[in-house]
Amino acid sequence: MSEGPFDTTFRVGEVTDAEExxxxNKPEMAKLKIDLGDEEVxxxxxxxxxxxxxxLVGRQVLCATNLGSVRIAxxxxxVLTVGVPDEEGHPVLVAPDEGVPLGGELY
Structure with a gap:
């Protein structure tokens, strides 16, 4: 069965590297490497x-997986690192309140 939008899984990962x-050409963008427990993405x-x-390094984040990859610059x-907008519309990352095992799925 091919991957599609209904195969999307939200998993917890830990940022292992982050850089501007x-x-x-957008100063708000960053490249992240994220450990999902069984793979780094x-x-x-x-x-x-x-x-x-x-x-961001060492921080747990929620990632949407199985969306396919996209080349950006x-x-x-x-993966898509998930966030919600603050009062100014800028993303605030979604993460568990406390440390959980890497790769854990949202349910």
């Missing part, structure tokens, strides 16, 4: 309004 991504996320890349983003 000036190649997008890459993501491009709009984090610059609320987070410094250095403070030459960098392959394999």
């Amino acid at each position: 991504f000036p190649a997008t 890459q993501s491009v996320a709009q984090t610059g309004y609320n987070y410094d890349p250095a403070e 030459g960098y392959e983003s394999e």
Whole structure:
């Protein structure tokens, strides 16, 4: 069976590396490497309004997986790092209140 929108899984990962991504010409963008427990994936996320890349390392985040990958300014983003808008419309990352096992699925 092929992957599709109904195969999307939301999993917890830990950011292992984060850096600004000036190649997008948007200062709020960052390149992230995320450990999902059984694999490490890459993501491009709009984090610059609320987070410094250095403070993201070690943080747990929620990722939408099985969406397929997309190339953004030459960098392959394999998962969607999930956020919700703050009062100014800038993303705030979604994460568990306390540490949970990496790769755990949202249900």
